[in-house]
Amino acid sequence: MEYVILAIVIAAVVIGGAAGLVVSGKRRKELPPAPPARTPELREPQVGEEAAPPKEEPRRQVEEVALPETAVETVPETPGEEGVLLVEVPEPTAGRLTRLRSRLARSQNTLGKGLLNLLSRDRLDEDTWEEIEELLLTADVGVQPTQELVEALRTRVKVLGTRSPDELRGLLREELVALIDPTLDRTLNTAKHADEDPARPAVLLVVGVNGVGKTTTSGKLARVLVADGRKVVLGAADTFRAAAADQLQTWGERVGARTVRGPEGGDPASVAFDAVKEGIAEGADTVLVDTAGRLHTKTGLMDELGKVKRVVEKHGPVDEVLLVLDATTGQNGLVQAKVFAEVVDITGIVLTKLDGTAKGGIVISVQRQLGVPVKLIGLGEGADDLAPFEPEAFVDALLD
Numbered sequence: 001m002e003y004v005i006l007a008i009v010i011a012a013v014v015i016g017g018a019a020g021l022v023v024s025g026k027r028r029k030e031l032p033p034a035p036p037a038r039t040p041e042l043r044e045p046q047v048g049e050e051a052a053p054p055k056e057e058p059r060r061q062v063e064e065v066a067l068p069e070t071a072v073e074t075v076p077e078t079p080g081e082e083g084v085l086l087v088e089v090p091e092p093t094a095g096r097l098t099r100l101r102s103r104l105a106r107s108q109n110t111l112g113k114g115l116l117n118l119l120s121r122d123r124l125d126e127d128t129w130e131e132i133e134e135l136l137l138t139a140d141v142g143v144q145p146t147q148e149l150v151e152a153l154r155t156r157v158k159v160l161g162t163r164s165p166d167e168l169r170g171l172l173r174e175e176l177v178a179l180i181d182p183t184l185d186r187t188l189n190t191a192k193h194a195d196e197d198p199a200r201p202a203v204l205l206v207v208g209v210n211g212v213g214k215t216t217t218s219g220k221l222a223r224v225l226v227a228d229g230r231k232v233v234l235g236a237a238d239t240f241r242a243a244a245a246d247q248l249q250t251w252g253e254r255v256g257a258r259t260v261r262g263p264e265g266g267d268p269a270s271v272a273f274d275a276v277k278e279g280i281a282e283g284a285d286t287v288l289v290d291t292a293g294r295l296h297t298k299t300g301l302m303d304e305l306g307k308v309k310r311v312v313e314k315h316g317p318v319d320e321v322l323l324v325l326d327a328t329t330g331q332n333g334l335v336q337a338k339v340f341a342e343v344v345d346i347t348g349i350v351l352t353k354l355d356g357t358a359k360g361g362i363v364i365s366v367q368r369q370l371g372v373p374v375k376l377i378g379l380g381e382g383a384d385d386l387a388p389f390e391p392e393a394f395v396d397a398l399l400d
């Protein structure tokens, strides 16, 4: 009897196993083929590595890795001309502000529209004038220019009597343009000193605190100059942060401008000097020097920037010292700007990130406080989002 029970149990196990094999075989057929099994590589931990065993992570095939955006924009090598890498042709600078006008209009809408709305009220009483004042102050126009503007508007509105929307718009446009001062010389001195022997490129120093957009601006400016037919050499004098030099070099490579750089932590003044030397040797039109703006102490800054300028001037005078300011930092930015202006003679201001703030009035206050014109404005992170500053086009965008 025991033998009979044992035989039944064995038979049941055999039948069950066979059935299971058939089912799993079917299931396997329905699934996509399994990836080849990967055995984790056994290796000794190296110095500096965590003691934990390496984690098994899915690795991407090379075809799955997205290439950086720049690679898409770069003109490919010409077939048949191996080793010749063509570079990008940046957009011409003429009319850039008009192209970027919608960005300005979007970000500065509250100021322009707000002013027009308030001025169109039936009765312009004290409260309304106060609201106008507040609006201007909120947009960082600054106390003194705000008072001047309100005064001018009050007088002209009174003389005007009844006001049509077109008249108001025209009046406001005139007053805002006057406040920004269209008579200031906003020319960027970038032309080679061809009369000297040897001909010497124009030298531009780009200064400002970290993160305001100095390196980006230097790169964009190189594109502006190349688009205008200039031969450019870049100097990566921000030796404090190696990534800044890499970033600058990438900008340069995209438009075919050579970047002179030094060792990380090296002397910024010597990099700047070498960049100008290279510029002279290459017959470049313009040398753009990106500096580090560590604002630890005024003395430290003065030592570093002052030295860069002095050393570069062994080749000849610097043509422009451009102070880059982040428009989104408002009054704080102005305080920093003043420190820089005390250290080096600023010849022009580049106001970046105007696309990201409604405080466009900073254009007016920064010019007033430093007595230096805004020459360029940054309106986005795109390669061609830097435009020469034009007061009329700027005000038109405010009032759009």
Ligand SMILES: Nc1nc2c(ncn2[C@@H]2O[C@H](COP(=O)(O)OP(=O)(O)OP(=O)(O)O)[C@@H](O)[C@H]2O)c(=O)[nH]1
Pocket (backbone or CB within 6 Å): 208, 209, 210, 211, 212, 213, 214, 215, 216, 217, 238, 241, 244, 292, 293, 352, 353, 354, 355, 356, 377, 378, 379, 380, 381, 385
């Ligand atoms: N939206 C916007 N972003 C900008 C503009 N200009 C620069 N940026 C961004 O600001 C950030 C800082 O720019 P950087 O050029 O690295 O700043 P930096 O002053 O050189 O900083 P350090 O190299 O650390 O000294 C980057 O993410 C830029 O893309 C602009 O006009 N608009």
